[in-house]
Amino acid sequence: MEQERPIIPINARLLKGGALLSDMRQLVIAAARNPQAAASVDAARAVLTKATAARLHDVYIRAFKPRFVQGSPPEAWRLAAAVESCSPDESVVHSFYYWITARAEPLLYDFVADELFTRLGAADREVRIDEVLAWLEVRLLAAGKVWTPTVRRKVARGMLAALRDFGLLEGAVRKRLAAFRLAPEAFALIAFLLHELGAEAGRLVSHRDWRLFLLSDTEVERLFLECHQRHWLRYQVAGQIHRVEFPETSFQEYAHELLGPGD
Numbered sequence: 001m002e003q004e005r006p007i008i009p010i011n012a013r014l015l016k017g018g019a020l021l022s023d024m025r026q027l028v029i030a031a032a033r034n035p036q037a038a039a040s041v042d043a044a045r046a047v048l049t050k051a052t053a054a055r056l057h058d059v060y061i062r063a064f065k066p067r068f069v070q071g072s073p074p075e076a077w078r079l080a081a082a083v084e085s086c087s088p089d090e091s092v093v094h095s096f097y098y099w100i101t102a103r104a105e106p107l108l109y110d111f112v113a114d115e116l117f118t119r120l121g122a123a124d125r126e127v128r129i130d131e132v133l134a135w136l137e138v139r140l141l142a143a144g145k146v147w148t149p150t151v152r153r154k155v156a157r158g159m160l161a162a163l164r165d166f167g168l169l170e171g172a173v174r175k176r177l178a179a180f181r182l183a184p185e186a187f188a189l190i191a192f193l194l195h196e197l198g199a200e201a202g203r204l205v206s207h208r209d210w211r212l213f214l215l216s217d218t219e220v221e222r223l224f225l226e227c228h229q230r231h232w233l234r235y236q237v238a239g240q241i242h243r244v245e246f247p248e249t250s251f252q253e254y255a256h257e258l259l260g261p262g263d
Contacts, residue, residue: 008106010143013066015154016058018162023048023059024097025084028068032081038069071104073193082252083189086259091167095186095213098166102212108159111135112168113211116177120214125177127169132156168214182213185258187223188232192246192254201244232258 030047031038068077170178228235234245
């Protein structure tokens with residue numbers, strides 16, 4: 001039985017920072033050397049030495065802890081550290097950190113999976129702040145939450161900034177859907193972890209997480225086939241029956257097989 005994403009209440013964490021890629025990577029790499037760096041805000045202080053007390057609190061409490069310690073997969077910093085140890089291409093790192101982040105941030109996940117995904121065939125690729133605010137208002141109303149206009153706008157901006165930093169959007173002021181391509185290495189790593197979380201073959205191929213990368217069912221199947229041809233996994237399909245098999249190995253070993261042993 002698949003372990004679905006945990007049900008996380010709608011929150012305003014994104015107003016304090018979107019992707020925060022540089023900070024997250026520093027903490028992950030530090031935790032790989034000394035796991036205590038992931039254990040508390042005090043330990044994080046030794047890593048983010050230039051951060052003020054307020055920023056340190058925001059980065060650790062509002063971003064790193066819910067995403068990379070308490071998220072799904074749990075203790076995802078260990079998985080990210082395994083990827084970092086291979087010195088992979090930046091596109092792989094960004095996609096992997098994005099997946100971890102989106103699974104811990106319900107507004108980011110649902111906005112991409114429910115809203116942006118439906119725009120794949122649209123001629124207008126611009127994503128406007130007013131559209132995000134309108135979508136956010138509906139979500140808040142359904143959840144029985146009331147945020148001030150200032151908070152709503154800051155969260156909306158945080159969402160757009162995060163998606164730009166992760167590569168799904170482009171544009172400094174006017175954001176639009178980018179020509180994003182999920183690297184097959186990142187796809188295989190995420191598929192391996194979804195399988196570890198309990199997604200069976202048929203469910204794995206149609207998993208909602210692939211919408212985070214704006215992948216159609218056809219594109220997902222193409223990526224599984226490409227990974228099969230590279231001998232990273234076994235993928236077979238007969239009609240509506242799918243079969244996906246992975247090597248019986250740890251994630252760290254799997255990452256090293258795909259990405260190389262690093263420096």
